[in-house]
Amino acid sequence: xxxxxxxxxxxxxxxxxxxxxxxxxxxxxxxxxxxxxxxxxxxxxxxxxxxxxxxxxxxxxxxxxxxxxxxxxxxxxxxxxxxxxxxxxxxxxxxxxxxxxxxxxxxxxxxxxxxxxxxxxxxxxxxxxxxxxxxxxxxxxxxxxxxxxxxxxxxxxxxxxxxxxxxxxxxxxxxxxxxxxxxxxxxxxxxxxxxxxxxxxxxxxxxxxxxxxxxxxxxxxxxxxxxxxxxxxxxxxxxxxxxxxxxxxxxxxxxxxxxxxxxxxxxxxxxxxxxxxxxxxxxxxxxxxxxxxxxxxxxxxxxxxxxxxxxxxxxxxxxxxxxxxxxxxxxxxxxxxxxxxxxxxxxxxxxxxxxxxxxxxx
Numbered sequence: 001x002x003x004x005x006x007x008x009x010x011x012x013x014x015x016x017x018x019x020x021x022x023x024x025x026x027x028x029x030x031x032x033x034x035x036x037x038x039x040x041x042x043x044x045x046x047x048x049x050x051x052x053x054x055x056x057x058x059x060x061x062x063x064x065x066x067x068x069x070x071x072x073x074x075x076x077x078x079x080x081x082x083x084x085x086x087x088x089x090x091x092x093x094x095x096x097x098x099x100x101x102x103x104x105x106x107x108x109x110x111x112x113x114x115x116x117x118x119x120x121x122x123x124x125x126x127x128x129x130x131x132x133x134x135x136x137x138x139x140x141x142x143x144x145x146x147x148x149x150x151x152x153x154x155x156x157x158x159x160x161x162x163x164x165x166x167x168x169x170x171x172x173x174x175x176x177x178x179x180x181x182x183x184x185x186x187x188x189x190x191x192x193x194x195x196x197x198x199x200x201x202x203x204x205x206x207x208x209x210x211x212x213x214x215x216x217x218x219x220x221x222x223x224x225x226x227x228x229x230x231x232x233x234x235x236x237x238x239x240x241x242x243x244x245x246x247x248x249x250x251x252x253x254x255x256x257x258x259x260x261x262x263x264x265x266x267x268x269x270x271x272x273x274x275x276x277x278x279x280x281x282x283x284x285x286x287x288x289x290x291x292x293x294x295x296x297x298x299x300x301x302x303x304x305x306x307x308x309x310x311x312x313x314x315x316x317x318x319x320x321x322x323x324x325x326x327x328x329x330x331x332x333x334x335x336x337x338x339x340x341x342x343x344x345x346x347x348x349x350x351x352x353x354x355x356x357x358x359x360x361x362x
Contacts, residue, residue, distance in 0.1 A: 009323040018259045019273035021338045025345045027253035036065045042221025049232030052332045054357035056084035071230040076360030082111040090114045094122040105132035118142040123164045130170040138174035145180040145188035159198030175208030215244040238331035240283040255325040260318045271307035279333040289326040
């Protein structure tokens with residue numbers, strides 16, 4: 001990947017200011033097309049996860065490329081996208097509590113939400129929302145196939161939840177939600193096969209088997225029975241996706257344009273991008289971002305508005321006032337810190353996209 005030309009970076013600094021998140025629409029479109037093509041080759045649907053871009057504008061680009069529906073991580077994201085006209089929305093998170101039950105019922109009045117559950121409390125909550133909405137709501141059962149995050153841990157637990165879903169009367173068992181670790185295809189297949197057998201024993205059949213994760217693109221379609229894949233980070237990519245081997249620098253569509261605001265010593269400097277811009281998520285990588293113009297530089301620490309530079313390995317040094325571009329470690333978190341993304345194409349600024357669903361954490 002080449003960094004934005006000096007004239008573009010300087011124009012961004014002069015006309016918009018730094019720090020600033022910038023996306024290359026040509027790269028975004030290429031990433032979207034590549035994911036869609038890979039899903040089609042695997043014979044499954046693409047269901048993009050909007051947690052990365054949080055923008056109905058970009059989701060429409062994904063939809064135009066052939067995506068079937070979207071994935072939202074939180075109810076608040078789903079509400080924003082329903083307001084923007086999206087209907088087929090998978091919410092991959094347990095919904096609990098009276099306040100969220102009411103919101104889910106209202107959402108069901110203007111969209112077609114599919115809700116994930118991994119426990120009887122959530123199943124009961126979704127049933128309450130269905131009653132309030134006066135309609136049947138579909139549920140997918142989230143399965144833990146080795147990541148040890150959310151999900152039922154055994155096929156027997158999945159079968160018990162299917163029984164509860166069937167007994168509710170206003171819920172529709174839609175299938176299974178999987179998010180296996182990158183090396184977990186065989187274990188996920190065994191879990192899915194046994195859970196599917198449990199479904200058949202109850203007279204049920206999963207019409208959705210949803211796998212997830214940009215790092216799992218290596219294994220796209222390898223789990224027999226998969227009907228769709230959820231991925232989010234692929235749309236922009238970042239250092240974590242490069243480390244996972246699913247992206248190159250040329251695939252990284254978002255950079256943070258930042259200015260060197262201090263050089264307090266011969267081997268150190270300060271950026272105007274701190275934890276409120278690049279986030280404090282290292283993604284288990286060294287430093288907090290890759291500076292394209294100075295790849296040997298290391299962003300080794302943060303204050304809220306300051307990025308601390310270690311320049312000891314740099315053959316040449318940035319000067320105060322110099323504008324640089326940074327590939328973040330974890331782009332999803334960075335986008336959530338932004339109100340807007342500046343768009344470019346062919347080295348020129350083309351406009352801005354609002355991050356409409358930022359901060360929707362409930």
